[in-house]
Amino acid sequence: MAKQEEYVLRTVEERGIRFIRLWFTDVLGFLKSFAITPAELETAFEEGMDFDGSAIEGFSRVQESDMLARPDPTTFQILPWKGSESVARMFCNIVMPDGEPFEGDPRSVLQRNLQRAAGLGFTFYVGPEVEYFYFADTGEEPRVLDRGGYFDLTPLDVAQQYRRDTITALEKMGIPVESAHHEVSPSQHELDLRYSDALSMADNLMTTRLAVKEIALEHGIYATFMPKPIEGVDGNGLHLHLSLFEGDRNAFYDPASQHGLSRVARGFIAGLLHHAAPITAVTNQWVNSYKRLVGGFDAPVYVAWARNNQSALVRVPSAKPGKPASTRVEYRAPDPACNPYLAFSVILAAGLDGIESGAELPPEATGNLFDLTDEERAADHVGRLPGTLAEALDAMEASELMAATLGEHLFEWFLRNKRREWDRYQRHVSRFELREYLPIL
Amino acid sequence: MLAAVHPEQPSPGLVEALLAAGYRPVPVADAAAVTDQEPETGWAALVVELGDDPTAALALARRVRREGSAPVLVVANRARAAALPPDAGDDFLLSPIDPAELALRLLRLRALASGEPADATLRFKDLELNPATYQARLAGTPLDLTYMEYELLRFFAGHPTRVWSREQLLSRVWGYDYFGGARTVDVHVRRLRAKLGETRASWITTVRSVGYRFG
Numbered sequence: 061m062a063k064q065e066e067y068v069l070r071t072v073e074e075r076g077i078r079f080i081r082l083w084f085t086d087v088l089g090f091l092k093s094f095a096i097t098p099a100e101l102e103t104a105f106e107e108g109m110d111f112d113g114s115a116i117e118g119f120s121r122v123q124e125s126d127m128l129a130r131p132d133p134t135t136f137q138i139l140p141w142k143g144s145e146s147v148a149r150m151f152c153n154i155v156m157p158d159g160e161p162f163e164g165d166p167r168s169v170l171q172r173n174l175q176r177a178a179g180l181g182f183t184f185y186v187g188p189e190v191e192y193f194y195f196a197d198t199g200e201e202p203r204v205l206d207r208g209g210y211f212d213l214t215p216l217d218v219a220q221q222y223r224r225d226t227i228t229a230l231e232k233m234g235i236p237v238e239s240a241h242h243e244v245s246p247s248q249h250e251l252d253l254r255y256s257d258a259l260s261m262a263d264n265l266m267t268t269r270l271a272v273k274e275i276a277l278e279h280g281i282y283a284t285f286m287p288k289p290i291e292g293v294d295g296n297g298l299h300l301h302l303s304l305f306e307g308d309r310n311a312f313y314d315p316a317s318q319h320g321l322s323r324v325a326r327g328f329i330a331g332l333l334h335h336a337a338p339i340t341a342v343t344n345q346w347v348n349s350y351k352r353l354v355g356g357f358d359a360p361v362y363v364a365w366a367r368n369n370q371s372a373l374v375r376v377p378s379a380k381p382g383k384p385a386s387t388r389v390e391y392r393a394p395d396p397a398c399n400p401y402l403a404f405s406v407i408l409a410a411g412l413d414g415i416e417s418g419a420e421l422p423p424e425a426t427g428n429l430f431d432l433t434d435e436e437r438a439a440d441h442v443g444r445l446p447g448t449l450a451e452a453l454d455a456m457e458a459s460e461l462m463a464a465t466l467g468e469h470l471f472e473w474f475l476r477n478k479r480r481e482w483d484r485y486q487r488h489v490s491r492f493e494l495r496e497y498l499p500i501l
Numbered sequence: 502m503l504a505a506v507h508p509e510q511p512s513p514g515l516v517e518a519l520l521a522a523g524y525r526p527v528p529v530a531d532a533a534a535v536t537d538q539e540p541e542t543g544w545a546a547l548v549v550e551l552g553d554d555p556t557a558a559l560a561l562a563r564r565v566r567r568e569g570s571a572p573v574l575v576v577a578n579r580a581r582a583a584a585l586p587p588d589a590g591d592d593f594l595l596s597p598i599d600p601a602e603l604a605l606r607l608l609r610l611r612a613l614a615s616g617e618p619a620d621a622t623l624r625f626k627d628l629e630l631n632p633a634t635y636q637a638r639l640a641g642t643p644l645d646l647t648y649m650e651y652e653l654l655r656f657f658a659g660h661p662t663r664v665w666s667r668e669q670l671l672s673r674v675w676g677y678d679y680f681g682g683a684r685t686v687d688v689h690v691r692r693l694r695a696k697l698g699e700t701r702a703s704w705i706t707t708v709r710s711v712g713y714r715f716g
Contacts, residue, residue: 067648070635075643138645185684234650234692256688305684308667 064133065105072098072148075138081149082109082129083266085166086117087474088345089399091266093149094129104131108155113162117477127162128155135263140232141274151263163469166401170262173405173465177304177412182311184408187238187255187301187388188265190396192272193289194219194247195282202289204247205281222283223249226275233271235264244358245293255301255388258408262400269396287344287395288351295352297359298396301377302407303388304328313379313387319367320379320387326421329365329374329389331414332407333422336363336373336393338459339406340445341452342466343394345478347485350448352395355430360392363443364425371429373445393445402466409465450482502545504607505529505538505571507561511550514598515576519548522604532564535571542672544571546607549590551577562589572610574603625658625704625716644696649675653689657705661716664708686713 072080079095082104086092094111096104103109108128115125131150138148154165161168177184196203206218219242227237236254243250251272253264269285276283288295304311304324314322321329332339344353352359358370365374375390394403413419422441429442437444446452453475456462463471504524506515511526519526524545529535535547547570549562559575566573566588575590582595591613592606623630627640635651637644646654656674665673667686675685690713694702706714 064648067635067651074634074636134647134649136647140645183684231695231698232645234647234696236691236695254688254691257685260688308684 062133068105068133068136068150069098069101071136071138072101076146077138077148078146079148080104080131081139081147082131082152083149084129084152084154085266085399085401087164087166087399087402087470088117088477089166089266089397089402090117091270092116095147104129105133113154113164126157128157129153130155137233137267140229141271142278151266163467164473166399166405166470167259167262169466169470170259170401170405172467173408174258177408180412180416181306182304182412183306184258184404185255185303185305186258186261186404188253188261189297189299189301190251190253190265190268190272190285191243191296191298192249192283192285192396193245193296194222194249194276195284195289198282202284204290206247219247219249222275222279222281223251225278226251226272229271229275230268233267235267243294245290248294248296255303258404262404265396265400285396287346287349287397291351294357295359296396297352297392298394298398298403300391300394300403300407301388302328302391302411304411310385310387312389313384315384319376320384321376324415325376325387325389327415327417327419328411329376329414330419330421331411331417332374332389332391333363333365334414334419335406335410335459335461336443337446337452337455338462339410339456340393341449341456341462341478342406342474343391343398343403344452345398345449346395347449347481349395349397350446350452353393353445353447361445362425362429362437363445364429364440365389365421366425369425369428372425402470406462406465409461413461448482449478449485453478453482503527503540503542504545505535505547507547507549507558508552508554511548512552512596512598514596515548515550515603518598518600518603521600522607524607532561532568535561535565539570541669546574546610547571548574548576548607550596551575551581551585555581559586559589566591572614574606574610623655623658625661626701628654628658628701628704630655630658639697639701646693646696649689650693650696653686654693657713657715662714664711664714666712670712 077098079097080101081093081095083091083093096109108130111127111129112125113127129152131152135151136148153168154162156162174184194205196205223240227240230237238252238254240251256264272283285296312322312325313320344350353361355361360373362373364372366372367376367378369375373393375392377388377390379387391407425442446455457475502524504519504526506526506528509528509530516526527538529538547565549558551558562573562575565571573590574592574594576594576596577585578596585593592610594603594606621632629638637646637651637654653674670686690705694705697704704715708714
């Protein structure tokens with residue numbers, strides 16, 4: 061038995077762990093879990109644990125419902141929240157009975173894409189800014205806890221205690237939080253996680269979403285990552301700070317070229333811009349996601365890059381002087397209700413395609429993109445992100461890169477599932493229509 | 502794997518046996534050379550042959566053994582073996598050398614050197630690491646570490662005050678087979694700092710453009 065597994069077995073014994081939760085993620089990004097007892101742990105490591113995959117969204121057709129969850133011992137972690145004493149978790153890979161990775165398993169999809177990046181000599185690092193709201197309850201109308209705004213401190217920021225408890229829980233699980241603050245909207249908060257390799261970060265994001273919700277529940281409130289829960293104020297974004305390293309060296313940094321951006325960085329950005337429309341279907345996967353991607357609320361709408369321009373889709377934050385390792389690009393479209401494994405996969409694939417195809421980086425956007433006229437934007441070749449889930453799905457369906465990145469099985473399931481969601485939405489008569497039309501038509 | 506060999510002109514029998522067992526012999530003149538030429542992954546062993554100048558050879562063997570920088574294998578013929586002090590090496594081998602015996606003894610030495618003696622709890626201030634149970638405690642409270650976090654902390658606590666580069670940490674703690682880039686070290690150091698908590702996070706200091714130091 062390998063050392064990692066031995067470590068888990070000893071720790072379970074020493075710490076009196078009674079249940080080990082096996083975690084995995086479905087295609088839409090929902091965390092799934094089943095618990096095993098310590099007695100089953102060795103079998104789980106050696107053979108994997110059987111479960112019926114047909115019950116999981118996006119997993120399998122009924123005739124191939126037998127699947128195995130194989131725990132990844134490096135992710136073993138005792139859970140720090142109340143009521144979870146003597147409970148630990150491990151993330152799993154899902155494999156078929158013949159041992160092949162299951163093509164509907166998002167974690168395997170990301171691993172496959174990271175492997176491809178590794179083949180080109182790159183490791184992919186991600187540092188996210190996670191935004192979310194606290195509401196008083198789960199009722200149909202969101203009830204905010206405060207009227208605070210950006211960086212506001214007490215007494216408006218009543219949620220400080222919840223935020224602090226969340227950070228403590230995350231740090232106990234080895235997820236370092238760089239900073240946390242009250243965001244722009246009432247009752248909105250942000251956690252900035254320290255960057256990490258993409259696989260650990262996707263695991264970390266799944267853990268973070270759960271931790272935020274668990275801690276809120278402990279305090280009798282509700283936390284949500286819904287992209288746009290309140291009309292008229294900023295929605296929840298998941299700005300991602302991205303970098304590629306070649307060994308110890310930041311591959312995005314080149315002191316000799318313009319703005320310190322290497323050829324690799326320029327290709328990566330060009331790839332992101334080129335594939336922006338199709339990858340949005342995954343990074344912004346809900347009908348509601350597109351209510352956030354509108355003008356006026358610090359969310360990107362136009363496909364452009366800039367150094368210091370919050371209206372651009374891709375922003376290149378200025379690297380700290382003398383710290384070339386901090387060179388990175390910030391991708392501002394995703395929302396925290398995405399599936400992080402799939403979102404990182406398509407973003408990475410878009411960037412790598414830009415590098416490999418030697419795509420030319422368009423000129424930097426200088427003014428506020430929202431102030432330009434349509435003609436001016438057209439003249440600058442500034443495109444627009446999909447305005448609805450349906451538009452994004454059209455772009456995705458036409459993209460060979462997306463099919464190759466996600467794999468045929470997942471690609472097709474995702475499109476089918478999301479088309480159905482869009483169809484249900486289209487049939488819905490909204491409050492807007494009733495309020496606007498009923499009195500006059 | 503690299504094995505340090507003394508004297509600088511080892512017998513052909515020794516060189517052949519080492520190569521056959523998968524070790525590359527590196528001749529070393531003295532203790533300074535053992536330190537200076539130490540590969541990042543550490544010596545597999547120091548093999549000392551008692552030849553023309555046994556006094557110097559034994560002094561080197563004792564010194565390296567005391568410093569613990571490599572396991573020491575002393576090779577002597579029958580005549581010299583009778584007079585060998587038992588503390589001269591970690592193990593002994595009679596010449597003429599039997600290549601199979603040399604391979605076996607080196608394997609055993611390496612296993613002993615990498616394994617921990619039973620119940621050798623490692624302590625640093627109020628941190629306790631128990632290698633037999635893989636448990637870490639801070640001021641008596643268990644610390645929930647992943648395996649790699651535990652291994653990194655154990656390495657740090659076992660080698661305090663010394664500065665380690667990211668590459669050294671990667672090869673010593675993660676091992677050869679690890680592929681993930683040197684930034685992995687930074688990521689794990691941050692995770693460890695987060696788990697050690699605010700007051701103890703400073704035990705691991707970043708040494709700009711070099712690496713990390715513990716304690």
